[in-house]
Amino acid sequence: MKLTEQFTRRADNKLNYSFMIGYPSLYAQPWTARSPMYRGDNLYKYACHEGNYLVRAILAGARTLEKGPSAPGQ
Numbered sequence: 001m002k003l004t005e006q007f008t009r010r011a012d013n014k015l016n017y018s019f020m021i022g023y024p025s026l027y028a029q030p031w032t033a034r035s036p037m038y039r040g041d042n043l044y045k046y047a048c049h050e051g052n053y054l055v056r057a058i059l060a061g062a063r064t065l066e067k068g069p070s071a072p073g074q
Helices: 053-066
Strands: 002-009 014-022 030-037
Touching: none
Parallel strands: none
Antiparallel strands: 002 014, 014 030
16 A cells, blocks of 8 residues: 655645545555645544543543632642
């Protein structure tokens, strides 16, 4: 499999993100996807989050803060 990613600046506040996947044993021809990205957009890595313990820790911390000043460590 071959993955090619490209970021192209289209304006001061706009990027085009595209990727092309070539996998001859699976697809008859390579295929491409594109998405515009604008300044101010929140950028997130699109990936599987299984086993991402950081997300669990962040949420646990937020739940503790929501409990207010009586929570341990406050």
